[in-house]
Amino acid sequence: MSSIQRLRSTDPNFAATLRKLLAFDASQDESIERATADILKAVEHTGDTALLEYTQRFDRVQAGSVAELEIPKSEWLAALESLPAEQRTALEQAAERVRSYHEHQKAQSWSYTEADGTVLGQKITPLDRVGLYVPGGKAAYPSSVLMNAIPAKVAGVEEVIMVTPTPNGVRNPIVLAAAAIAGVDRAWAIGGAQAVGALAYGTATINAVDKIVGPGNAYVAAAKRRVFGTVGIDMIAGPSEILIIADGTTPADWIAMDLFSQAEHDELAQSILLCPNEAYLDQVQEAIDRLLPTMPRADIIRTSLANRGALILVQDLDEACAIANDIAPEHLEISTDNPNAVADKIRHAGAIFLGRYSSESLGDYCAGPNHVLPTSRTARFSSPLGVYDFQKRSSIIQVSHNGAQTLGTIAAHLAYGEGLQAHAASAEYRLDTPPKR
């Protein structure tokens, strides 16, 4: 049995087969929805009491007060000191590159003055306070702490509050070290929907935040969806995806490993290769079959490739770009000669990796751009997590006495047309010679 399916863009059923391959069941589990709603309601109404109860029940952590669940900075710093030197240096170098890239995203307030003295503009301010959810257990990725916290701090957010569950009281030192490096301000050993509720509504001990970001399990995702509106949230991520456009000039082993690097995340992750060269697809297939048994996470990779992967023969690179724009992948590798010419034809992708040296894994950790990216075709309308997610804008409107004469007349006409007479009168009061009412 082949480890990954082969498709041809010229197959009569290709469009339907591709659509089926891309689809996945995102429907929400009713029991999770109900449980989450109950937890949120309890935290909203009884605050710290509910938070302590749920933390004891779900994480088996007993605390006399929520204050005891705060992880003090001294503990993060000790965790940082305890890291092997190479790992600490790697984390610090990654953080520095991420910070430096994100500095380019910082927006500035602007305004302009019209001939009559009217000033218009936009004032940019950071959010006051942000909550960062970090999963516990095996899915606790220090890189994710860097990618979520650094843009917030670059934006100027005063207080970044990390929450992370500590099942049986076990705290993850490398996550704490990453928090120290990323500039997180406070951290609490709480998780699940109860932590999302505490951040959204606030409790006697934990301050309410303005936005909650970071990955989490199905309960966390459901809770974030429910508190959206009370606070901002980042996108709810679907399974991770890589799409590779190759012309056959990159070593086949490299491409096979790039497909694996996505597939190893979980069984639902999606790895697809587009190439106009059939012999090269054979080489990649051979590399997959040869390398797969050597991988520690071979079982996950095998399932992911078998169910959601594909090697697709396309007619040419232009067709590959058209398919890529339709898929709007989270990660797009363009592993070709002259990758810029190919990239010029790409309209929709979370991150574009150009050239054979730009493996997705470099972007995941340390190239600088964010690894929190739009999945499930949402790159058609959304963007990587960035500084702009932690800044917001206020319109500035300072109408001069002269400006009010011109604008008041226009506004009054339109307001009368819409049947909003108070709007019209409010504009006309500012005229030097208001019409008789």
Added chain:
Amino acid sequence: MSSIQRLRSTDPNFAATLRKLLAFDASQDESIERATADILKAVEHTGDTALLEYTQRFDRVQAGSVAELEIPKSEWLAALESLPAEQRTALEQAAERVRSYHEHQKAQSWSYTEADGTVLGQKITPLDRVGLYVPGGKAAYPSSVLMNAIPAKVAGVEEVIMVTPTPNGVRNPIVLAAAAIAGVDRAWAIGGAQAVGALAYGTATINAVDKIVGPGNAYVAAAKRRVFGTVGIDMIAGPSEILIIADGTTPADWIAMDLFSQAEHDELAQSILLCPNEAYLDQVQEAIDRLLPTMPRADIIRTSLANRGALILVQDLDEACAIANDIAPEHLEISTDNPNAVADKIRHAGAIFLGRYSSESLGDYCAGPNHVLPTSRTARFSSPLGVYDFQKRSSIIQVSHNGAQTLGTIAAHLAYGEGLQAHAASAEYRLDTPPKR
């Protein structure tokens, strides 16, 4: 009975009273949720057929095909020609000012090259296709067509598709004229959840879009919430709000009328005045009582002011700013001498109107900034509708051969730390001397 309640910031219960005043019931109606889910499912699965059925049932418009429901451009142009000259000029002037302001928001792609030749950046692209919902009947505001469509066209969106219900087949010529002026590309006489479904999923006749914007009734709002993820959506707006900070130097009638201009929208709209001068609050109160009976929409204004309005005596302008930041109002008027000094202390507001000549109504129609603004305290974390809502970003990562040597080592360290060996191997393949595996 007083027409609007009076509060003092020094009252012991002030914080709780204010919180209660700001609260409103945003819970979703279960029957609307169920009906919307059914409509969306039908449109997703039977497309044009369902769309025709619902349009006949809800709008009493019978059509042989969805193609017949398209409103041809010739009809918009005829509507534009038929407008009274003054109204047409006012619409065109407003559109020109809105366009000119939004041009300032257009983001440009950027990149930088590092010493080792690695290129990092962000590519900005417009959305391909956007749906614009315009309510039918009395709430059909041409200004809303301008405010939603113009930023999309400035962003470079190829196709803006307007949908608007036409109960009993009645089409609103001023809305069609506004669509012509704003540069809308196509328009269909459909509405409700069925129109949202058609835009999100596409039908045989109507192309699927990437984002849906524009106001609508409870069914439209519920449908937008449900299709979010398949397409992008704008914020679901709550009741409109104005907060005015006054020092008592603006004529009291002007301020009373500014409060009315918000209150006349609907009974749930909220109008609040903060002022440190009690005698001035008395003057505004007197103006309200005197002017209210003269307003065509007096009943709506009366209910809104009585239930959700307030005149609040504050200790000084600094306290007014602190309260304003807590409320994070949709519209904030700073009607004081030296309004810039006050505005410097404001962190959270959708739009800030500075000085006595900057009435909110000027911003609603023609000052230039968008009138689609964050409501219900969401200005803490979100922004006015803008060109940035119709552009999205893709990260650009082009690692040089030399860059891969540095980055590959960092990434591999971190990947091993996270137990993701394929990530590490993918990075290490790019090293000149990969470690032995």
